[in-house]
Amino acid sequence: MTPPIDHDAIFKELLSTFFLDFLKLFVPQVLEYAEPSEFSLEPTETVREVFSPIGQGKKKVADVVARLSFRDEEACFLIHLESQSSAYSQEDFRWRMFHYFARLHEKFRLPVYPIALFTFDEPFTEQENKYVVSFPDRQVLDFSFVSIQLNRLNWRDFLEYDNPVALALMAKMRMAPSERAQVKAECLRLLVTLKLDREKMAFIFGFIGTYLPLNEEEEEQFQQTLEHMDLGTKELVMEFVTDWQEKGREQGLQEGLQEGLKQGQIVKGQEDILRILEVRFEDIPPELRKLVSKINDLEVLGTLLTQAVTTQSLEAFTSAVSQHVSKETEEVENSEQSSGDD
Structure with a gap:
């Protein structure tokens, strides 16, 4: 029996391993005032301790909390990157994002930059990114976070990015059913052109295979798409795929x-x-x-x-x-x- 997919763990691994690539892709403006060479990920247990009161008894682990330094300043700030694989009620999720922010700010006494990455397939409705508390005579709170909703992004818009996060997340972006084989082929084409070590390439290949599995008909289309690639790229893709198959990884991906x-x-x-x-x-x-x-x-x-x-x-x-x-x-x-x- 195939075990259920641990979406939280898979996305946490992706975002932790390629954290700076994620920032470059989706919030490049942050790197204009942050020092990318000086960042560290907060230990999982520390983050779990901070968020445990919010989880209401559930085993809650925030995806990524990173500490960065401001450029030319002796000061730090946090980035909280929350990956959401299921469609909560919007009000509940916005409430949680605010309370995560508040708990982190209370614990570390540092500015917190919150980001939500919505990875679910449905709904397609744009998710709100504000939590507001107001009274008839005044607004007490106006909290907002960066919202990235993959099912509202078109995979074609990311073909030109030389970024491992882009090609991995293309597998979760909006695509027509008839494009699935093409998307996977394009992901692999981009993958072999990146200068990544073998372990990271294998992880991204596994990520794509997990979130973009192909049926028999799509596999045929995938092979046909490979045939139309230029010879050098085709050889690199086939070499990598063949190596993966020889090690018995594809069947137990x-x-x-x-x-x-x-x-x-x-x-x-x-x-x-x-x-x-x-x-x-x-x-x-x-x-x-x-x-x-x-x-x-x-x-x-x-x-x-x-x-x-x-x-x-x-x-x-x-x-x-x-x-x-x-x-x-x-x-x-x-x-x-x-x-x-x-």
């Missing part, structure tokens, strides 16, 4: 993408823990780094992240990590033993 996302979250969780410990204790023993790298359970990593903030000493934290490592090792051994008995 969605599963492979999900596994890659999970592994990325694990590595990021480990890095967040070590980063907090470095801030608090400066020198982290190699033995402790090795122990943390052995933790592959996301829930355990979340627990350890909290402990990294509150622990009184590295010794106490090392002891806690050792217990989790021992428990994970024991569970793996028991699982392998059970498999052997079967």
Whole structure:
């Protein structure tokens, strides 16, 4: 049975990996006063802690919260980039965006630049981007955010952009049913011309395959479109697609993408823990780094992240990590033993 698509995780990976490319594509004016070389993404657990009261008991993780510096100023600001894959009531979503803004501003005491990326297929109605509180005699609040609604954007308008986010998100933009094969072919044509490493190319290819799957008839149209490309580009596309197929990725495209996302979250969780410990204790023993790298359970990593903030000493934290490592090792051994008995 094919697992459900974790839209939040997929889009968070895209937006985190290509954050500056996203800004260049949709809000280039921000980069006129921000220093792009000096930005950092806030740790997932920190953001979850900030937003947890708003989630009403649900496991809420904002997609991306980044810290940037103003050019020629010793001051910072935050960008909150919220990806929305389902059609909430407009009033409810606008309310949430304002409260996310308020919570971030309260937590960090920094200006916050809010952006909403609407990724759902329907409705096509333009989403409002303001939350207003007013009385008969005065307006108390007029909050607005940048709104980017993919199903109202035409994919053809992004063909000339040399931008990985553009070609990935083209798979979610407005297109006629008869254009699906052409859109996928154009995405791959653009992909092989970008100077990306193999891992990033594979992720974008997986993203496109997840959100723009083709039926048999469309696959034939896709192959025909490739035939009309210039020889050099066609060879690059076919080489990449063939390499993907040879590694068995195309058949399990969605599963492979999900596994890659999970592994990325694990590595990021480990890095967040070590980063907090470095801030608090400066020198982290190699033995402790090795122990943390052995933790592959996301829930355990979340627990350890909290402990990294509150622990009184590295010794106490090392002891806690050792217990989790021992428990994970024991569970793996028991699982392998059970498999052997079967």
